Amino acid sequence: NAGVTQTPKFQVLKTGQSMTLQCAQDMNHEYMSWYRQDPGMGLRLIHYSVGAGITDQGEVPNGYNVSRSTTEDFPLRLLSAAPSQTSVYFCASSRTSYNSPLHFGNGTRLTVT
Amino acid sequence: EDQVTQSPEALRLQEGESSSLNCSYTVSGLRGLFWYRQDPGKGPEFLFTLYSAGEEKEKERLKATLTKKESFLHITAPKPEDSATYLCAVQANSGYALNFGKGTSLLVTP
Numbered sequence: 001n002a003g004v005t006q007t008p009k010f011q012v013l014k015t016g017q018s019m020t021l022q023c024a025q026d027m028n029h030e031y032m033s034w035y036r037q038d039p040g041m042g043l044r045l046i047h048y049s050v051g052a053g054i055t056d057q058g059e060v061p062n063g064y065n066v067s068r069s070t071t072e073d074f075p076l077r078l079l080s081a082a083p084s085q086t087s088v089y090f091c092a093s094s095r096t097s098y099n100s101p102l103h104f105g106n107g108t109r110l111t112v113t
Numbered sequence: 114e115d116q117v118t119q120s121p122e123a124l125r126l127q128e129g130e131s132s133s134l135n136c137s138y139t140v141s142g143l144r145g146l147f148w149y150r151q152d153p154g155k156g157p158e159f160l161f162t163l164y165s166a167g168e169e170k171e172k173e174r175l176k177a178t179l180t181k182k183e184s185f186l187h188i189t190a191p192k193p194e195d196s197a198t199y200l201c202a203v204q205a206n207s208g209y210a211l212n213f214g215k216g217t218s219l220l221v222t223p
Contacts, residue, residue: 004156031209043157043200043213050209058210090156097209099145099164104156 001026006091006105013081013112021076021108023091031097032074033058034066036087037107043090049074050097081112115140119201119214126191126221134186134217136201146184147211148177149200157200160186191221 007022025032033048045058049068063085065077074093078085089108094100118137126132138146145164149157161170163179170177174195176187186199198218202211 033210035213040215042215043202043211045210048209092156098204099162101147101159101162102157102211103159106154106156 003027004091004093004103004105006089006108008108009106011108011110013078013110015081015083015112017081019078019081021078021089021091021110023074023076023105024072025074025091025093025103026072027093027095027103028071029093029095029103030071031095031100032068032091032093033102034064034074034076035090035092036060037090038087046076046089078110083112086110086112115203115205115212117201117203117212117214119199119217121217122215123218124220126188126219128192128221128223129190131187131189131191133188134199134219136184136186136214137182138184138201138203139182140203140205140212142206144204144206146179147202147204148184148186149202151198151200151216160199188219191219193221193223195219196221 004025034046035043044060047066049055092102092104094102116139120135148160151157161177166181174189178185198216200216202213
């Protein structure tokens with residue numbers, strides 16, 4: 001099993017550009033989520049999904065969209081990149097939406113200039 | 114509002130010098146408390162889940178304990194390979210999200 005795979009590993013965008021961060025898991029996990037990690041802030045939840053076709057907002061959803069058309073994939077879309085979105089983004093999945101440990105990908109480091 | 118506070122922010126130990134990391138939390142009904150290890154440039158790696166006060170879990174040199182207000186991660190006779198950032202997170206009964214602390218950066222020197 002590959003676990004949780006995130007692509008790309010690194011990305012540089014200009015302000016106003018859009019892009020999609022990809023996330024795929026091969027563990028048949030029900031729950032998937034996106035976090036951002038900033039120095040001194042800890043991990044903060046952006047969006048999550050409890051199953052295919054179901055998504056909801058986390059703590060910091062503004063400027064991001066998600067969809068979950070399959071169990072395996074959970075892409076994160078930046079609609080119009082801003083310097084405040086410079087961060088490391090982690091995708092995570094778990095077997096169920098509660099009491100199951102999250103399995104994290106290795107992150108995408110995004111810089112917006 | 115749920116809050117998770119980890120201390121110290123950074124800890125430097127000599128190899129073999131045991132210590133503890135603290136995770137204090139406030140949550141409206143604890144569903145679970147999670148400990149993760151994060152190496153530089155990697156995603157967090159799951160270590161333990163604790164569900165109720167008094168519970169303890171062990172893995173190699175690590176032991177996690179839980180009270181009604183805090184959790185401790187005890188590191189016994191650490192080795193340099195234990196150097197990492199240790200993250201604590203709580204999940205409340207009311208939702209799905211894990212609320213993470215800012216982490217403790219541990220450096221173990223030979």
